[in-house]
Amino acid sequence: MATLFSHLLVLLTLATGLVWAFDHYLLRPKRLSQVAALEANGTVALDPDKRDELLREGPIAENCHAVFPVLAVVLVLRSFLYEPFQIPSGSMMPTLLVGDFILVEKFSYGIKDPVWRKTLMETGKPERGDIAVFKYPQDPSIDYIKRVIGLPGDTVVYSNKELYIKPACPSGQGCEPLRAVSRALVNRDEFYHSGVALQRHREQLSEVTHDILINPRQRDRVEYYYPQPGTQTGEFVVPEGQYFVLGDNRDNSTDGRFWGFVDESLLVGKAVFIWMSFEFDRNADSILPGWIPTGVRFDRIGGLE
Structure with a gap:
């Protein structure tokens, strides 16, 4: 659209x-x-x-x-x-909720023409932890929003709901080993999915601190993971000019684990601000259509990280 x-x-x-x-x-x-x-x-x-x-x-x-x-x-x-976007799903909870309206900074990842999307001027590259909007690799007519986890040359492993990263090391000297991304439990009773209490963790991703959700009762769907040649299941080596992304709602997100990598030509911009947030909480017997908001979440308006 x-x-x-x-x-x-x-x-x-x-x-x-x-x-x-x-x-x-x-x-x-x-x-x-x-x-x-x-x-x-x-x-x-x-x-x-x-x-x-x-x-x-x-x-x-x-x-x-x-x-x-x-x-x-x-x-x-x-x-x-800047371009406005509406969050249609819960794949980026708790950072972004359904009903959030965000501004995307279009010039963060290069200035592109609006029709053929050819880069007219280089202005920057995604950094680890950015919330990026991009064209869905399997259907570029659809816009997706996820968090940038792996940069070109990185090795990313997702196993047993734990995230590991080995940064790219072009020189081959002084390279960092594969390490688990640190995280700490915040609470386990704020968000629910199908009656299951989700665990909220605070994750430290390079210089970016953000929260993620984990469903302790849902197993990793490793049988659907993207099969990259030369790697094990759950291991992803990011090619040059591409990026690996995940949703913050780790067990309710169709992301790079299932379809691979985002080419830099598909990048739209960086999400930087929530300018409006509507809530849609209503009883099942409500006569109002589901698209009519029931309130405004003023406390959510502000910058993103």
Whole structure:
């Protein structure tokens, strides 16, 4: 949907801009010439209102003239600076909840054109711990949001609900060994899934501290893990130019464990801010449609980490 909207926005901006330019640079000079000829001949008395009427754009050009600047500003903001997204699922709980509306910084991972997504300018690369929005590798028309865990050259292991990382070591000297990512239990009664209390852990991922959820009763679905040649089940060696991502809700997230890696060409931007958060808590017998919010979570508005 986001891709379709981007393409539609580009087409509308281009169409209204062309209509406005055609009228401004081709038709308006002709209208000016006609008015000048009438005034020079003196055959018609042109008061200000009559002159404005003769110079006025047609209804289509007039509307395009009014709409084009607005569309152009929205296109620039949305394509190159910040784009709003809505969180549709719980795969990034507890960091992001269903009903959160976030801003994604589009220029964090390079400035790309809004149609073909070719990089126009390099501005930065994802860092471990970033919350990244990207095109789903198996269907680029869908936007996904996950946390960046593995950088190019890293070895990532996920086994028995424990995360291990061995950072890339191009020089081959002084390389760090495979180490477990440290985490500490926060609580086990805040979030539930199908009646099961989820464990909330605080995880230290490089310089980023964030919380994750673990379902102690759900086994790892290792039979569905992405089978990377030359590695064991649950082991992922991140190729150059690609990234390995996980959801913070570890047992309720379809992420890199199941479909592999995110190519840097698929990166959309970095999630940086929650600008609105709606809650949808209602009883099963409520007559209101499910998409109508029941409240606003003002305490969730703010920056992300």
